[in-house]
Amino acid sequence: MMQLIKIVVFSLLTIGFFTAYSYYGIPQIIPAPPPEKEELDLEGITTADLIVLGERIFKGKGACTLCHNDVGGRAPMLDDIGMKAQENMADSRYKGTASSVEEYLYESLVDPSAYVVAGFGKMGTQDSESPMTDVRTGSIKLSEEELLVVVAYLQDLSGLDVTVEIPVGSTGTEESGQPAATTTQVVTTNTRAKYDSAEEILSQLACGVCHIVGHYQGLIGPDLSHIGGSRSKDYLRRAILDPNAELTEGYMPMMPPTYGDQLYASELEMLVEYMSRLQ
Amino acid sequence: MQSGAKHGDKMRHLDWKCLLINSMLLFGSLCVLTLLSDPVYAAEELVEVTASNVISPPELTAADYPQILGLNSRVTVWLVAQLHLWFAAFVLAVPIFVFIIEAIGMWTRNRKYDDMAYEFIKVSITAFAITAILGGLLTFCLFLLYPHLMQYLSGIFRESMFIYALLFFAESVTLYIYYYGWHWLQGGNKKWIHLTIGLLLNSVGATLMFLANAWLTFMMSPAGVDANGVFSGDSWAAIHNFLWNPINLHRTIANIAFGGSIIGAYAAFKFLAASSQEEKAHYDWMGYTANFIAISALLPLPFAGYYLTAEIYAYSQQMGITSMGGVFAWLFIIQAVLIGVLFIAANYYLWCGMGRSEGAYRYNKYIKYIAVVIVAAFLVWFTPHTLILTNVELKALGGPYHKYLGPLGIMPAKNTAVNLMILFTAISVLLYRRANKIPTVSRVEIGNLVQIALFTAGIINIFILGTYYGYFTNTVYKIAASIPQVLTTLIIIGISALIDLVIYKGAKEVAPLHWGRIPDRAQYALFLVAVAFTWLMGLMGYVRSGLRQHWHVTDVFRDNSVEAFTPTLGYAASVVSVGVVIFMAMLIFIFWISQVSSQKTVVHGYWKTT
Numbered sequence: 001m002m003q004l005i006k007i008v009v010f011s012l013l014t015i016g017f018f019t020a021y022s023y024y025g026i027p028q029i030i031p032a033p034p035p036e037k038e039e040l041d042l043e044g045i046t047t048a049d050l051i052v053l054g055e056r057i058f059k060g061k062g063a064c065t066l067c068h069n070d071v072g073g074r075a076p077m078l079d080d081i082g083m084k085a086q087e088n089m090a091d092s093r094y095k096g097t098a099s100s101v102e103e104y105l106y107e108s109l110v111d112p113s114a115y116v117v118a119g120f121g122k123m124g125t126q127d128s129e130s131p132m133t134d135v136r137t138g139s140i141k142l143s144e145e146e147l148l149v150v151v152a153y154l155q156d157l158s159g160l161d162v163t164v165e166i167p168v169g170s171t172g173t174e175e176s177g178q179p180a181a182t183t184t185q186v187v188t189t190n191t192r193a194k195y196d197s198a199e200e201i202l203s204q205l206a207c208g209v210c211h212i213v214g215h216y217q218g219l220i221g222p223d224l225s226h227i228g229g230s231r232s233k234d235y236l237r238r239a240i241l242d243p244n245a246e247l248t249e250g251y252m253p254m255m256p257p258t259y260g261d262q263l264y265a266s267e268l269e270m271l272v273e274y275m276s277r278l279q
Numbered sequence: 280m281q282s283g284a285k286h287g288d289k290m291r292h293l294d295w296k297c298l299l300i301n302s303m304l305l306f307g308s309l310c311v312l313t314l315l316s317d318p319v320y321a322a323e324e325l326v327e328v329t330a331s332n333v334i335s336p337p338e339l340t341a342a343d344y345p346q347i348l349g350l351n352s353r354v355t356v357w358l359v360a361q362l363h364l365w366f367a368a369f370v371l372a373v374p375i376f377v378f379i380i381e382a383i384g385m386w387t388r389n390r391k392y393d394d395m396a397y398e399f400i401k402v403s404i405t406a407f408a409i410t411a412i413l414g415g416l417l418t419f420c421l422f423l424l425y426p427h428l429m430q431y432l433s434g435i436f437r438e439s440m441f442i443y444a445l446l447f448f449a450e451s452v453t454l455y456i457y458y459y460g461w462h463w464l465q466g467g468n469k470k471w472i473h474l475t476i477g478l479l480l481n482s483v484g485a486t487l488m489f490l491a492n493a494w495l496t497f498m499m500s501p502a503g504v505d506a507n508g509v510f511s512g513d514s515w516a517a518i519h520n521f522l523w524n525p526i527n528l529h530r531t532i533a534n535i536a537f538g539g540s541i542i543g544a545y546a547a548f549k550f551l552a553a554s555s556q557e558e559k560a561h562y563d564w565m566g567y568t569a570n571f572i573a574i575s576a577l578l579p580l581p582f583a584g585y586y587l588t589a590e591i592y593a594y595s596q597q598m599g600i601t602s603m604g605g606v607f608a609w610l611f612i613i614q615a616v617l618i619g620v621l622f623i624a625a626n627y628y629l630w631c632g633m634g635r636s637e638g639a640y641r642y643n644k645y646i647k648y649i650a651v652v653i654v655a656a657f658l659v660w661f662t663p664h665t666l667i668l669t670n671v672e673l674k675a676l677g678g679p680y681h682k683y684l685g686p687l688g689i690m691p692a693k694n695t696a697v698n699l700m701i702l703f704t705a706i707s708v709l710l711y712r713r714a715n716k717i718p719t720v721s722r723v724e725i726g727n728l729v730q731i732a733l734f735t736a737g738i739i740n741i742f743i744l745g746t747y748y749g750y751f752t753n754t755v756y757k758i759a760a761s762i763p764q765v766l767t768t769l770i771i772i773g774i775s776a777l778i779d780l781v782i783y784k785g786a787k788e789v790a791p792l793h794w795g796r797i798p799d800r801a802q803y804a805l806f807l808v809a810v811a812f813t814w815l816m817g818l819m820g821y822v823r824s825g826l827r828q829h830w831h832v833t834d835v836f837r838d839n840s841v842e843a844f845t846p847t848l849g850y851a852a853s854v855v856s857v858g859v860v861i862f863m864a865m866l867i868f869i870f871w872i873s874q875v876s877s878q879k880t881v882v883h884g885y886w887k888t889t
Contacts, residue, residue, distance in 0.1 A: 003551040004867070010803055011863050014810045015856050022613055022852030031606045031845040034829035034838075066600045074596070122593070131596045137506055138595065138834045 054153025082158025372538025508835030
């Protein structure tokens with residue numbers, strides 16, 4: 001009987017160790033919630049808004065940055081793709097039908113194997129086949145309008161003029177939030193419903209990933225749990241709109257300066273009001 | 280003695296009843312499912328079926344998921360499925376190595392092997408009944424808690440589900456003939472018939488697993504359906520989906536390693552409970568054999584894992600990156616800890632086991648070097664690539680990657696580490712084999728030198744592949760380099776084993792092995808292997824299923840239940856741990872039952888004397 005007790009205790013301790021390690025030895029990343037469909041009203045959208053929207057889809061729903069980043073080396077960087085497009089179309093390996101940069105960019109999204117940058121093809125295909133899928137399919141499923149705004153963003157990224165024209169009366173669907181492969185989420189469109197509370201803003205903008213605020217325990221940015229006691233509302237507003245203008249000592253300029261574009265004015269004030277109450 | 284035999288008969292009779300009840304339970308539930316998948320019998324059309332009988336997935340809302348008794352549907356199905364899988368893995372794996380051990384016994388005409396094979400299969404018999412009960416429970420849970428999904432799946436797989444139910448009968452019948460006919464089918468042709476039944480049993484078992492694998496891999500990489508999930512009617516295409524074979528291979532190997540580890544735990548339990556030296560010797564030998572089986576399967580398992588991961592990437596780069604570079608990236612650090620624990624515990628057991636031999640002192644001096652390499656390889660495998668850091672830590676580090684440790688966090692370093700870990704485990708096995716032997720053939724020195732040269736060249740090759748191709752080329756070659764690394768390891772193990780067989784052919788024993796001369800702590804190493812393996816299986820089950828994220832069937836059938844979110848690793852670890860505790864409790868119950876069934880109480884004055 002004593003042996004049995006020893007075995008049980010030993011097994012429980014082992015299981016306990018694995019559990020504790022998974023809790024305390026590993027950061028508890030909270031994956032983004034499943035995306036929800038939103039209607040995008042693109043009618044009358046300005047070019048600047050088109051580019052902002054394109055960037056959001058590029059980094060969010062499109063999941064492009066999963067591979068097109070400077071860390072993993074899985075796919076070529078696209079900073080100058082607009083400039084290289086002509087060169088690629090003239091390459092003997094090019095199998096597509098595009099005759100302009102805009103068409104080339106569109107084609108590369110829906111038929112990635114039309115031209116594969118050397119060294120980035122599927123293994124064993126001599127760069128004749130791309131590992132990328134048609135972004136209109138699978139879990140990405142970009143709509144026609146979303147494809148066009150991504151093309152607009154890529155043109156702008158390369159320093160080219162945006163030539164994309166959104167058909168009049170277009171609406172598309174966007175699934176808010178990034179795929180769970182990444183840990184943060186970008187939300188806000190010109191047509192989304194307003195956030196009801198500051199807590200919802202904190203949650204939707206993932207403030208807690210970096211800050212200690214509310215029940216969040218992020219450690220990358222300054223502790224905001226008593227920020228209202230030491231900072232004015234003007235300071236707080238500026239810190240959200242232009243976070244890198246004045247940095248808290250000991251912290252690096254890492255906060256995105258885009259929150260001003262993502263929040264309605266009333267939401268911004270709601271958030272400032274909430275933070276000012278954190279005494 | 281006679282009463283003991285009667286008692287045994289009664290137990291067997293009860294087993295038959297259990298078999299019948301369990302089979303009927305599983306068969307019945309699958310029949311219900313199959314019938315309900317047919318629109319004619321469905322009381323409510325849960326899955327959209329068009330006039331041409333084309334099955335397509337419905338778009339669900341949270342309200343479409345039944346709530347029963349306040350149960351958390353996902354956790355309920357998760358736990359029941361995992362428990363069923365643990366037991367199923369065990370009862371499918373044991374007959375594989377029982378068959379092999381029985382064949383070795385026939386080949387060598389050594390009764391010891393036959394007796395041990397019988398004892399192995401005896402342990403799995405009670406587990407078989409529990410597997411069936413859990414299978415029935417899982418079927419009902421799935422059907423009651425996820426009716427729309429199950430109707431969609433059973434609409435696509437109705438034929439294979441029906442065949443599965445029939446095969447379950449075949450599995451039960453062959454298993455029971457194999458077990459109960461063991462002592463009857465002995466000697467001459469009868470033994471061949473028995474071995475053939477063993478082969479049949481394993482064939483049926485493998486087919487059962489492959490069919491079930493088809494259903495779950497379809498959910499990961501659907502085939503035979505269009506972009507909207509509409510089923511074309513081609514069942515074979517749905518079965519033969521992209522990830523079917525990689526999962527089949529991975530599960531088969533993992534099941535053998537898992538089964539070996541559980542039998543090892545059983546032997547350890549019996550060893551610790553043994554009251555005589557004879558019993559200790561028997562269970563020591565049994566534990567050694569089980570551990571040997573577990574290690575033998577553990578060695579190729581990482582390669583099967585790489586194959587599976589490569590195929591996941593090939594199917595969907597996004598799914599691949601989600602697993603290795605997204606939210607699940609940290610899970611593989613936990614996996615590294617668990618596999619490191621497995622390797623270290625298995626090696627430790629081998630090193631302790633060298634105490635059985637009088638000749639082991641010749642090799643003891645090498646153990647510490649092997650230990651250093653295995654622990655170092657473990658630490659490399661364990662090193663994360665990036666960490667979530669505080670601002671102060673980021674500044675102190677000068678960036679997200681540590682100057683020296685950062686490069687150890689990426690896959691080329693880990694591939695190199697795991698290959699070295701496997702190679703040095705192979706050296707442990709070789710030393711153990713040699714410990715009690717004195718070679719009698721000539722040119723032993725040449726054989727040894729060839730082995731040393733082989734290992735040295737192989738290790739250098741693995742290093743070059745891991746460093747040059749791992750750090751100085753792009754990602755495609757980094758992944759490609761892992762294949763020659765694996766081949767190098769396999770070639771070294773294969774050729775050195777052959778050389779060992781040649782140079783130790785007809786070798787003399789230093790002295791008879793002292794089975795049972797092993798410290799108790801070595802038995803705890805066997806328990807550690809079993810617990811770590813069980814926990815690891817649970818964890819990998821979570822990631823395999825979690826890769827689908829918010830999809831019941833990837834990209835075609837969305838999960839809109841309130842539990843569609845991907846849980847954190849801590850949450851998942853808790854569910855896995857609860858499952859492991861339940862599994863271990865049931866296992867200890869099985870071990871205890873197997874012990875109780877062999878005990879007899881002699882009572883006086885209770886029965887009338889006739």
